[in-house]
Amino acid sequence: MHVDAQSVAQFIKAKAIALGFDACGIARAEKLNEEESHLKVWLSKGYHAGMMWMNRNSELRVDPRLLFEGTRSIVVVLKNYAPAHYPFADRKYKIARYAMGNDYHRVVKKQLLALLDEIQQAFGKQIRGRCFVDSAPVLERVWAHRAGLGWIGKNSLLLNRHLGSYFFIGEIFLDIELAYDKPINSLCGTCTYCIDACPTGAIVAPMMVDANRCISYQTIENKSEIDEPVRNKLKGWIFGCDICQEVCPWNFRVKPHQEPAFEILPALRDLTDNQIENLTEETYNSVFARSPVKRAKYPKLVHNIRTNQKFFH
Known part of the structure; x- marks a missing residue:
């Protein structure tokens, strides 16, 4: 055909x-x-x-x-x-x-x-x-x-x-030839909100992120201790970081998703700051069983929490 x-x-x-x-x-x-x-x-x-x-x-x-x-x-x-x-917008710890x-x-x-x-x-x-x-x-x-x-x-x-x-x-x-779409030119203009908002200065130039300074990298991919220059600038983030997205004007009016599988997991929604600070392995396994947070193993997540605690004022 x-x-x-x-x-x-x-x-x-x-x-x-x-x-x-x-x-x-x-x-x-x-x-x-x-x-x-x-x-x-x-x-x-x-x-x-x-x-x-x-x-x-x-x-x-x-x-x-x-x-x-x-x-x-x-x-x-x-x-x-x-x-x-x-749910974590007004909480001490953020995911x-x-x-x-x-x-x-x-x-x-x-x-x-x-x-x-x-x-x-x-x-x-x-x-x-x-x-x-x-x-x-x-x-x-x-x-x-x-x-x-x-x-x-x-x-x-x-x-x-x-x-x-x-x-x-x-x-x-x-492996088939199709009709192709054309790339879109950048609509960022002179905006530098994301660069200015990053607490660690990870966005060293437009479209150039230094993972060594990135909170998301440090709290997920870095399997050892969080690097010294970033430790006191985590701002409560214990898994990932959305700061550069939160300040982006293109995210101000986005509509919420319609995917049932992405609905906030009840155990995660109800997680309190106190539970996070006293996180047991049992709670970790039950709360994050189906979440991407499992990518950060229990010891790593606890390390992220403890590092944040040291620098809360």
């Missing part, structure tokens, strides 16, 4: 929305020459901190055709996670908004696989595809930008004019 690239692209986008995604765009799979230069500069300055895997497989990161042989098109989806109410509900890897991956199945059912099982959600050497924000879904903000996050930056990104690599 022959169907033109434009029709298939329109089908994919319509199905993506029907399956629960909030936006969908498509980019041509090709080597990312300009982005490769940016990545090399970032790595050469040591801004990847302890994320040594960023140094590995760099050739796969900049050429998706090496990651999944035969890739010709990259379907990119956005999945809103903005909560209707953020990033993306970790309020069920682990997004499973939720988004399941919907991506359903979308791939829809494509194969409609246009033939011979179509090959592979799904990714924050779990492979894929420059997700770059592909989302190329797929016309937004622009890279000065805090290095993808910004969408309707969704702000509170969303997950997923991809399907496909």
Whole structure:
């Protein structure tokens, strides 16, 4: 069955929305020459901190055709996670908004696989595809930008004019030619709210974040003690950090997500500052069982809490 690239692209986008995604765009799979230069500069300055895997497989990161042989098109989806109410806004300790509900890897991956199945059912099982959600050497924000879904903000996050930056990104690599979307120019203008608001100065230049100074990196990816320059500037964050997103004007009027799986977990919603300060392993296991917070093991989360306690005034 022959169907033109434009029709298939329109089908994919319509199905993506029907399956629960909030936006969908498509980019041509090709080597990312300009982005490769940016990545090399970032790595050469040591801004990847302890994320040594960023140094590995760099050739796969900049050429998706090496990651999944035969890739010709990259379907990119956005999945809103903005909560209707953020329960930690007025509390001493804070957890990033993306970790309020069920682990997004499973939720988004399941919907991506359903979308791939829809494509194969409609246009033939011979179509090959592979799904990714924050779990492979894929420059997700770059592909989302190329797929016309937004622009890279000065805090290095993808910004969408309707969704702000509170969303997950997923991809399907496909071995078929499709109609492609055009990248969007930055709409940040002269705004520097994110740069100015970062308490640790982690945004060292527009679109250049030093993970060594980033609270999100220090409270999640850094498996050892939080680095000295950051310890007294955590501002109560014990898992992740939303400061540069909270001040972004593009996030001021975003609509809350409509995904039941991302509803705030009751045990997490009801977690008190006192419970956090006296967190037992039993409470940790029961409260965070289905949350991305489990990425930070119990000893790490306790360390984050204790480090915050030392510097509360």
